[in-house]
Amino acid sequence: MDDQAKALREMIENARMEREKTGKVDLISLKENRNTRFITITSGKGGVGKTNITLNLAIKLRKFGHRVTVIDADLGLSNVDVVAGILPKYSLYDVIRGEKSVVDVAEDGPAGVKIVSGGSGLLELVDLDSFQLDMLLEAFEELERVSDYILIDTGAGINSSVLKFISFASDIIVVVTPDPASITDAYALVKNIQSRENNISVIINRAESSKEAKEVYEKFTTACDRFLKRKIKKLGFILEDQNVIDSIKQQIPFILKYPNSKASRSIDLIANSIENSSEHIVEKSSFKSFLKAFVKGNS
Ligand SMILES: Nc1ncnc2c1ncn2[C@@H]1O[C@H](COP(=O)(O)OP(=O)(O)O)[C@@H](O)[C@H]1O
Ligand SMILES: [Mg+2]
Numbered sequence: 001m002d003d004q005a006k007a008l009r010e011m012i013e014n015a016r017m018e019r020e021k022t023g024k025v026d027l028i029s030l031k032e033n034r035n036t037r038f039i040t041i042t043s044g045k046g047g048v049g050k051t052n053i054t055l056n057l058a059i060k061l062r063k064f065g066h067r068v069t070v071i072d073a074d075l076g077l078s079n080v081d082v083v084a085g086i087l088p089k090y091s092l093y094d095v096i097r098g099e100k101s102v103v104d105v106a107e108d109g110p111a112g113v114k115i116v117s118g119g120s121g122l123l124e125l126v127d128l129d130s131f132q133l134d135m136l137l138e139a140f141e142e143l144e145r146v147s148d149y150i151l152i153d154t155g156a157g158i159n160s161s162v163l164k165f166i167s168f169a170s171d172i173i174v175v176v177t178p179d180p181a182s183i184t185d186a187y188a189l190v191k192n193i194q195s196r197e198n199n200i201s202v203i204i205n206r207a208e209s210s211k212e213a214k215e216v217y218e219k220f221t222t223a224c225d226r227f228l229k230r231k232i233k234k235l236g237f238i239l240e241d242q243n244v245i246d247s248i249k250q251q252i253p254f255i256l257k258y259p260n261s262k263a264s265r266s267i268d269l270i271a272n273s274i275e276n277s278s279e280h281i282v283e284k285s286s287f288k289s290f291l292k293a294f295v296k297g298n299s
Helices: 002-022 025-034 050-063 080-084 092-096 122-127 130-146 161-167 180-192 210-228 242-250 262-276 287-298
Strands: 037-043 068-073 114-117 149-156 171-176 199-207 233-239
Touching: 037 050, 037 180, 050 068, 050 080, 050 149, 050 171, 050 262, 068 080, 068 130, 080 114, 092 130, 161 180, 171 180, 180 210, 199 210, 210 233, 233 262, 242 262
Parallel strands: 037 149, 037 171, 068 114, 068 149, 171 199, 199 233
Antiparallel strands: none
């Protein structure tokens, strides 16, 4: 990893020097001012609704007029492509090997959301050689150019490279359900997030009532606050809703199929809250700085 870390740092430094030489500095800072927001959606335990939340949230943000890309970094079963009803031909794996550009790989998903399949490449970040890192970095720069929001749907975070990956994301949404195992696993996840500079928010999914959602939220955030000294922001809750299950069967995201359902109205509120929160980091939300931090943290 040391060599890779060094290679990436050199690459970033060379790119910076090149920009300064060619006078493209202004262009670059302009781009960074556009401020793409990277949001990583994760959980302690699998099957809590991450993929559905990611995709439906992406569609809502798209409907606000933003350019939205979803990166499917979950290697598990319920992938974004299944929920979105698409069949991606390529993934970041092809990009990393230098065989496809990220634009070739991005599929048109519902409502004009772009979907990039992570393949095995993304989560094996630690094993990439410098060529592959170069390709990945370029791919993310390209995605940043064409996206206002990039939502990354990860697998469950405990005991895997996912954890390392999400540790350095600036905006993290942890999805929790009222299931006690989901709460304790989410707590363990937060405990293991190495960087302390990220915004961590929570969404309570599959609550029977707003009262139950509030109780789960209190339980979770109080534990994180008291024992980990980490403030977790409440982003919202989504009720248990049969429409979610029906929409999955039909492979049409619930926000499109049942826009007035309880779940859709919750997504509306959450999207509004994301849109209006000023806490999200400006400079740090670039993926380049994320990768830099990631590599530094692993070297
Ligand atoms: N709000 C909800 N109401 C009812 N069922 C839900 C809700 N959210 C998720 N589910 C159920 O949970 C399953 C897992 O959701 P999914 O988004 O694939 O989770 P994850 O990505 O965390 O593994 C879905 O197939 C659906 O049956
Ligand atoms: Mg999933």
